Amino acid sequence: MEKELIDVDLSMKFDSLSVLENIRFKVHENEFLVIVGPSGCGKTTMARLLAGLQKPTSGHVTMRGESISPKVHNISIVFQEPSCIPWRTLWDDITMGLVIKGVDQSAIKKRAEEVIKLVGLDGFEEYFPKQLSGGMKQRVAIARAYATNPDLLLMDEPFGHLDAQTRYLMQIEIMRIWEKEKKTVVFITNNIEEAVYLATRIIVFSKLPARIKAEYRIELPRPRKLTTPEFLGVRSEVTEQCEVVER
Ligand SMILES: Nc1ncnc2c1ncn2[C@@H]1O[C@H](COP(=O)(O)OP(=O)(O)OP(=O)(O)O)[C@@H](O)[C@H]1O
Ligand SMILES: [Mg+2]
Numbered sequence: 001m002e003k004e005l006i007d008v009d010l011s012m013k014f015d016s017l018s019v020l021e022n023i024r025f026k027v028h029e030n031e032f033l034v035i036v037g038p039s040g041c042g043k044t045t046m047a048r049l050l051a052g053l054q055k056p057t058s059g060h061v062t063m064r065g066e067s068i069s070p071k072v073h074n075i076s077i078v079f080q081e082p083s084c085i086p087w088r089t090l091w092d093d094i095t096m097g098l099v100i101k102g103v104d105q106s107a108i109k110k111r112a113e114e115v116i117k118l119v120g121l122d123g124f125e126e127y128f129p130k131q132l133s134g135g136m137k138q139r140v141a142i143a144r145a146y147a148t149n150p151d152l153l154l155m156d157e158p159f160g161h162l163d164a165q166t167r168y169l170m171q172i173e174i175m176r177i178w179e180k181e182k183k184t185v186v187f188i189t190n191n192i193e194e195a196v197y198l199a200t201r202i203i204v205f206s207k208l209p210a211r212i213k214a215e216y217r218i219e220l221p222r223p224r225k226l227t228t229p230e231f232l233g234v235r236s237e238v239t240e241q242c243e244v245v246e247r
Helices: 043-050 090-102 106-117 134-147 164-180 192-198 229-241
Strands: 006-015 017-028 031-036 058-065 075-078 152-156 185-191 201-205 212-217
Touching: 006 043, 006 075, 017 212, 043 152, 075 134, 090 106, 090 134, 090 212, 106 134, 106 201, 134 152, 164 229, 185 192, 192 212, 192 229, 201 229, 212 229
Parallel strands: 031 185, 031 201, 075 152, 152 185
Antiparallel strands: 006 017, 006 058, 201 212
16 A cells, blocks of 8 residues: 655645646655656645645645654755765765754764665765765765665756766666665656656656646556656657656
């Protein structure tokens, strides 16, 4: 049985600009929900609302019935831009959230070792960001996000700046990580192929002001292959609902 974690029912305006209109959906525990929509439609705004960093103009976002708040709930976010701090080593970067939470030293060491291994960065603990590739920096961001065992892991176009090949490798990687340590993930992208590759469920946003255009449960077996007729069939079905035509 699916367990409901988050309930979203909201609209959002910035002054007179309507960005999100009647957005209603639920997020279930341990699912990999992908929100796909064209550039500028309001995806980052949706991410900020889901993280409790912003309040909707009307409606709500609740987690287990309680208004969502970064002070109350454990939410991790991975952004599009690599967000490593130049003078922090990979180890310091990944343990930062645990230190802030006041976790004791031995538990920090254990969890950091676990997540560094999980993202395949063992051996690079003392590296500084300038010594890491773009893909490695995103792995650091994922490890940092995983480290605190978040109730919700939000990813806002985390692979958007990577080249196509690294992006593909990171998609494989994030699936491997999620299958090993299941978290509730809301992953945001404008890339339909990426959405079909990753999702247990896809919600399609329209262009601005975003409304929910369609919803799909993706039941393709894993690991998914981008070239099978089944994959291409689902991909073209989702593409038809999107107002962007993929490159
Ligand atoms: N703080 C803000 N104040 C005013 N307008 C905003 C604010 N944040 C976002 N907007 C507007 O809301 C709309 C949606 O922006 P948002 O960043 O959510 O889109 P997006 O789907 O994430 O775009 P992209 O795919 O390019 O990342 C844009 O028109 C933007 O100008
Ligand atoms: Mg955005």
